[in-house]
Amino acid sequence: MPIVLGLLIAFGIVYLFTRKGAATRNCRWRKDALGDKGSLRKYRCAACGAEAFTASKGPPDTCKKALS
Template sequence: MPLILITFIIVFLIVAYVTRRGTDTRACRWRKNASRDKGNLQYYRCAACGAEEYTDAKGPPQDCKSKVTSRPL
């Protein structure tokens, strides 16, 4: 019985490692640049991944935009 439990724990750790291996490890750190604001839209640039975003919400964007491929405003 203990051998089965230890095997199960090892398999679980391997699966957890493999599934997290491809995810981003650094969270976005948004920096506001007021000189590039356009009216009510506030300009933010991520210090970690380099993504750029205009938003009209209060505060920085909530999710990473580094994988989005669209034309800038």
């Protein structure tokens, strides 16, 4: 049954990507009020040291380490 085999492989790939995405969400964002720029709020990740600015309420939902 090749179709079932293909589905299993597809699920396996999705599972791997989901786990990889989850690993980058371990960031613990700490507000850094001293670094605020106007309406942008500065957050610093206590886990990986990444810094990010957000215009919306709350910390970033993704880690910016991969971008730097």
